[in-house]
Amino acid sequence: MSELTLPSVASTPVRRAVGRALITMAWRNLWRVPRRTWLTAGGVGFAILLVVFSRSIQIGALDTMLEVGTAQLTGHAQVQHPDYLDDPRMRSTVAGLAALTGTLAGHPDVQAVAPRGMGFGLVSDGSGERSFGGQITGIDPAVEFATLASQALPGGRPLERAGEGFMGSKLARNIGVAPGDDIIVLGTGKEGSVAAMAVTLVGLFESGIPDLDRGFLMVHFDDFADAFGLEDEAHAIAVLTGDLRDARAFAADLATAILPLDGNVAVRPWQELMPELEQTVVGEIGGSALFALFLVVIVTFVVVSTFVMTVFERTAEFGMLKAIGMAPGAIFRMVQLEGLWMSLTGVALGLVSSLVFVYVSAIEGIPFSAFGDFDDMMARFFVPDVMIPVFDSAGALAMTAMMVVAVQAAAAIPARRIWRLNPVEALRAEE
Amino acid sequence: MSEEVVQCHGVTRVYADDAVPVHALRGVDFAVHKGDWVSLAGPSGSGKSTLLHIIGGLDRPNDGSVSVDGEDLGGLSEAQLSDLRLRKIGFVFQAYNLIPVLTAVENVEFIMQLQGIGASERRERALGILDRLGLDDIGDRRPGELSGGQQQRVAVARAVVTDPVLLLADEPSANLDTATTKELLELLRNINENHGVTIVTATHDPMVMGYAKRPVNLRDGAIESDGSTADASPDA
Numbered sequence A: 001m002s003e004l005t006l007p008s009v010a011s012t013p014v015r016r017a018v019g020r021a022l023i024t025m026a027w028r029n030l031w032r033v034p035r036r037t038w039l040t041a042g043g044v045g046f047a048i049l050l051v052v053f054s055r056s057i058q059i060g061a062l063d064t065m066l067e068v069g070t071a072q073l074t075g076h077a078q079v080q081h082p083d084y085l086d087d088p089r090m091r092s093t094v095a096g097l098a099a100l101t102g103t104l105a106g107h108p109d110v111q112a113v114a115p116r117g118m119g120f121g122l123v124s125d126g127s128g129e130r131s132f133g134g135q136i137t138g139i140d141p142a143v144e145f146a147t148l149a150s151q152a153l154p155g156g157r158p159l160e161r162a163g164e165g166f167m168g169s170k171l172a173r174n175i176g177v178a179p180g181d182d183i184i185v186l187g188t189g190k191e192g193s194v195a196a197m198a199v200t201l202v203g204l205f206e207s208g209i210p211d212l213d214r215g216f217l218m219v220h221f222d223d224f225a226d227a228f229g230l231e232d233e234a235h236a237i238a239v240l241t242g243d244l245r246d247a248r249a250f251a252a253d254l255a256t257a258i259l260p261l262d263g264n265v266a267v268r269p270w271q272e273l274m275p276e277l278e279q280t281v282v283g284e285i286g287g288s289a290l291f292a293l294f295l296v297v298i299v300t301f302v303v304v305s306t307f308v309m310t311v312f313e314r315t316a317e318f319g320m321l322k323a324i325g326m327a328p329g330a331i332f333r334m335v336q337l338e339g340l341w342m343s344l345t346g347v348a349l350g351l352v353s354s355l356v357f358v359y360v361s362a363i364e365g366i367p368f369s370a371f372g373d374f375d376d377m378m379a380r381f382f383v384p385d386v387m388i389p390v391f392d393s394a395g396a397l398a399m400t401a402m403m404v405v406a407v408q409a410a411a412a413i414p415a416r417r418i419w420r421l422n423p424v425e426a427l428r429a430e431e
Numbered sequence B: 001m002s003e004e005v006v007q008c009h010g011v012t013r014v015y016a017d018d019a020v021p022v023h024a025l026r027g028v029d030f031a032v033h034k035g036d037w038v039s040l041a042g043p044s045g046s047g048k049s050t051l052l053h054i055i056g057g058l059d060r061p062n063d064g065s066v067s068v069d070g071e072d073l074g075g076l077s078e079a080q081l082s083d084l085r086l087r088k089i090g091f092v093f094q095a096y097n098l099i100p101v102l103t104a105v106e107n108v109e110f111i112m113q114l115q116g117i118g119a120s121e122r123r124e125r126a127l128g129i130l131d132r133l134g135l136d137d138i139g140d141r142r143p144g145e146l147s148g149g150q151q152q153r154v155a156v157a158r159a160v161v162t163d164p165v166l167l168l169a170d171e172p173s174a175n176l177d178t179a180t181t182k183e184l185l186e187l188l189r190n191i192n193e194n195h196g197v198t199i200v201t202a203t204h205d206p207m208v209m210g211y212a213k214r215p216v217n218l219r220d221g222a223i224e225s226d227g228s229t230a231d232a233s234p235d236a
């Protein structure tokens, strides 16, 4: 008996046509109260700007810190004996040094290769009167890239050839030696024999890192090998690559490349060599992610209140739309589209402003002194005066996604009442 | 001519939200014939709007039955009622008829958009109805740029553009002065007589009653007099 076999209004082409109409309507609705829209979209944009710009600065600073921190000594990765990282013994060496360095140098991603011999010894002045324990590192000045090895305090110079020594300023002061003085090193060789060498101190370094300044002596790799009994072997082969952020993949890649030469090696990315450095980065980034989440929550509350007002003010209009036969779901979608336009406007504001901020500030760089926060960490390294922000595209993407989702949710909260809205009452209320 | 577009049997509506229940409609029996123009009249609170809303599927009676175009509204879900309103009924309210962000043409088109009518046909029909109703010069204005009378006439255009079986208007002239009320009523007469649109208006405005073919008087939720019976006895 029922003859209501109307073609369903929810059929796909109808939905599509209505969808297009709603997109236009939503955009115009958004600008009915321009001030409110600007404020809300501005809030979204400002949150994005705050997060993206501060993280761009942070990433710039952390990049610098990592760059400087890895270049100072460790490099981006090191080839070591598998046991050496956890238990650095004199006997835990990588063998076949010449072949290994040759292969490493030939790898397309490798920019520098520096073999190192490392051990502990007693460092004394020429007369043997004053002695202090220290880490003895044999380096090859011809290929060494560590900035620690290249920056000498006035009155001295870096290591150039065999027979020379280069040490931390505090160690020199403790022993009572200065450039030009002879020093004696005593230790235990690889096979348990006594290792001894005499070198002339040619220069001092001051890194600001107490452990290095107080207990670090560099000598020529050949002297080290002679004294400690290394034969075509080293404790570490430090390497540099293009982007230190790829160090893990790079290390894994190197490991496969050198596998045929000697299975008994491990390639350690800087993250494994200096876990505390990575911890710092993870901590900083995590902190800024929390800050971002916090801002998203705040902005979401603002958006909710905006949409509470919007939906409330338009009670009669929504009642009329329901009365003339617009499905509540379609009205809800329209409000969601208003939210989408709102967030996209905010995202556009936020992204454009952060791009401008990042690129303008990258022209001159930002002085590190502007960030008290980083001072502590930076003081440990040779750090440039200014830092260049790096646009945080991952953060920008994440903020955009979070903001769009948050605004949709925020708009949905008050818009749920569209289903409950009684058109008769809604229209009557406005009479 | 005797086909009944609306049939009401024993329609009762009680508002029980307050301590004292309000009997807005007390068993109304009522029918509207195709092509008629019924004017529900009566003092404020007599149940005119309630009856109009129930006929329009915006409200449900507590008791009794209503059918529109042969369709028993009592058996329809909310979504089906919404669909029925969209396809079969045109509404003109006292105010807030138009979507503020759409122009007059777009407002008229919007209802056809909801019905899934194609863009070119939509535009053609919207312009056509505005033209026929003498509103072609205000087609690209938004409601905020229209006078109250113009807004109501655009609302009528919107309501009739889809050829509804029924046009319902609740106090359409409440916010209009005499001259614009007259314009609106001429318009309604035009679509009733020349386009065969069945109309039910609810109003206490005597001018509206004067234009309608069949005045129906309500008092305290019951029909007090019906013009159709008056027609049958010319002396009344």
Ligand SMILES: Nc1ncnc2c1ncn2[C@@H]1O[C@H](COP(=O)(O)OP(=O)(O)O)[C@@H](O)[C@H]1O
Pocket: A425, B015, B017, B022, B023, B024, B042, B043, B044, B045, B046, B047, B048, B049, B050, B051, B202
């Ligand atoms: N939502 C409601 N809640 C309670 N009472 C209502 C409601 N709507 C209408 N009424 C009452 O129902 C009666 C009829 O109202 P209505 O149909 O609006 O009359 P009219 O349109 O003739 O002025 C009135 O007494 C009115 O107060």
Ligand SMILES: [Mg+2]
Pocket: B048, B049, B050, B171, B202
């Ligand atoms: Mg009324």
